[in-house]
Amino acid sequence: xxxxxxxxxxxxxxxxxxxxxxxxxxxxxxxxxxxxxxxxxxxxxxxxxxxxxxxxxxxxxxxxxxxxxxxxxxxxxxxxxxxxxxxxxxxxxxxxxxxxxxxxxxxxxxxxxxxxxxxxxxxxxxxxxxxxxxxxxxxxxxxxxxxxxxxxxxxx
Amino acid sequence: xxxxxxxxxxxxxxxxxxxxxxxxxxxxxxxxxxxxxxxxxxxxxxxxxxxxxxxxxxxxxxxxxxxxxxxxxxxxxxxxxxxxxxxxxxxxxxxxxxxxxxxxxxxxxxxxxxxxxxxxxxxxxxxxxxxxxxxxxxxxxxxxxxxxxxxxxxxxxxxxxxxxxxxxxxxxxxxxxxxxxxxxxxxxxxxxxxxxxxxxxx
Numbered sequence: 001x002x003x004x005x006x007x008x009x010x011x012x013x014x015x016x017x018x019x020x021x022x023x024x025x026x027x028x029x030x031x032x033x034x035x036x037x038x039x040x041x042x043x044x045x046x047x048x049x050x051x052x053x054x055x056x057x058x059x060x061x062x063x064x065x066x067x068x069x070x071x072x073x074x075x076x077x078x079x080x081x082x083x084x085x086x087x088x089x090x091x092x093x094x095x096x097x098x099x100x101x102x103x104x105x106x107x108x109x110x111x112x113x114x115x116x117x118x119x120x121x122x123x124x125x126x127x128x129x130x131x132x133x134x135x136x137x138x139x140x141x142x143x144x145x146x147x148x149x150x151x152x153x154x155x156x
Numbered sequence: 157x158x159x160x161x162x163x164x165x166x167x168x169x170x171x172x173x174x175x176x177x178x179x180x181x182x183x184x185x186x187x188x189x190x191x192x193x194x195x196x197x198x199x200x201x202x203x204x205x206x207x208x209x210x211x212x213x214x215x216x217x218x219x220x221x222x223x224x225x226x227x228x229x230x231x232x233x234x235x236x237x238x239x240x241x242x243x244x245x246x247x248x249x250x251x252x253x254x255x256x257x258x259x260x261x262x263x264x265x266x267x268x269x270x271x272x273x274x275x276x277x278x279x280x281x282x283x284x285x286x287x288x289x290x291x292x293x294x295x296x297x298x299x300x301x302x303x304x305x306x307x308x309x310x311x312x313x314x315x316x317x318x319x320x321x322x323x324x325x326x327x328x329x330x331x332x333x334x335x336x337x338x339x340x341x342x343x344x345x346x347x348x349x350x351x352x353x354x355x356x357x358x
Contacts, residue, residue, distance in 0.1 A: 083353040089331055089338075097331050104342060109353045124334045125341055130352040137341035 004067040006074035008110040010057040011102045015115045016084065019075050022055060026072040033065060078111055088117040088127040088138075 013019065029051075047063050058071055085105055093101065093116055102114050119127075124139035331338075342349070 085353060090334070091331050093331055097335070100335075100339075104339070105349075105353070108346075108350050112353050124337055126338050128342075128345075128349065130349070132352045133348070135345050135349070137338075137345065139337070 004059070004063070004070040004074075006058070006071065006078070006111070008106070009078065009113075010054070011099050011106060012054060012057065014098060014102045015113050016079060019079055019113065023072055023075050023079075025052070025055065026068055026075070030065065030068060030072070078113070082111050082113050083109060083131055084113045084115060086115045086117060086129040088119050088122065088129075090118065090120050090122050090124055090138075092116065092118045 009019075013022065047065065047068070051063075055071075059067065087101060089097075098116065101116075105112055105114055122138035122140045123143070125137045125142070127138050127141075128135040
């Protein structure tokens with residue numbers, strides 16, 4: 001009986017595309033393990049060790065093939081049910097910036113998915129779009145909406 | 157002249173005298189009877205009592221009808237006159253009441269207008285003075301914050317804009333310069349963002 005349940009998604013895995021890649025990898029891994037009858041060869045330690053670090057980061061302890069199957073199912077559920085947040089920045093963020101933003105949002109919901117877009121015309125700041133609403137926190141928006149209220153604008 | 161002839165003549169004479177005496181008595185009796193009638197009024201009534209009850213009833217009915225008609229006529233005439241008089245009184249009272257009410261309303265309206273105008277004038281004066289004061293205060297605040305605003309321009313907006321312009325000329329924009337701006341905005345909208353994304357469980 002598998003004890004695995006997905007509680008968090010590592011911050012390095014931010015968006016849907018990465019989740020799909022991992023699901024694809026897990027699927028292939030499971031098929032390969034079964035078809036080549038290597039299941040017996042995998043001990044509790046060897047299974048985790050044979051995974052990429054990105055996949056290993058989902059697990060705290062040693063894992064079994066059942067855990068991997070459960071992880072795959074859980075990740076499929078994440079894609080279907082988790083809220084997807086799209087963040088538009090004035091440039092493509094580097095790894096550090098991405099991790100900070102993902103970390104901030106995952107503190108609110110540990111399994112939300114974040115997609116990044118870039119649009120230089122927003123000048124600065126960001127635009128956040130969730131399934132429900134859109135928050136334009138860009139500098140362009142502030143400049144456009146605060147032409148006659150520079151004092152408030154300058155409080156940014 | 158014989159005796160039998162003399163006796164016959166005297167008999168005729170006696171008969172004539174007797175007839176004359178009877179006629180005179182009748183005349184005298186009739187005169188006396190008339191005198192009695194004049195002296196006694198009841199005698200005439202006594203005479204009328206000889207009229208038949210049917211005639212009396214008929215006469216009474218006619219008189220009664222006439223009396224009723226007369227009473228009705230009088231009553232209607234007086235009642236209509238009374239009504240007319242009453243109506244004219246009511247009209248006059250009603251008209252007076254309406255006139256009084258209108259006058260009272262007009263006077264109250266005039267008072268209200270005067271009072272309102274007075275209040276409006278007072279409010280306008282107060283607003284004018286307040287506006288002048290607030291303008292003064294605003295200008296003072298504006299002047300006092302001028303340096304502060306300029307320093308903020310230097311510290312925040314100008315930094316981002318200059319960075320953007322400089323880097324965009326070189327084909328890149330450094331997001332690290334915007335980190336404070338980005339995370340400050342996120343914190344400001346945190347509550348709304350939390351509402352959007354927190355309640356989803358796998």
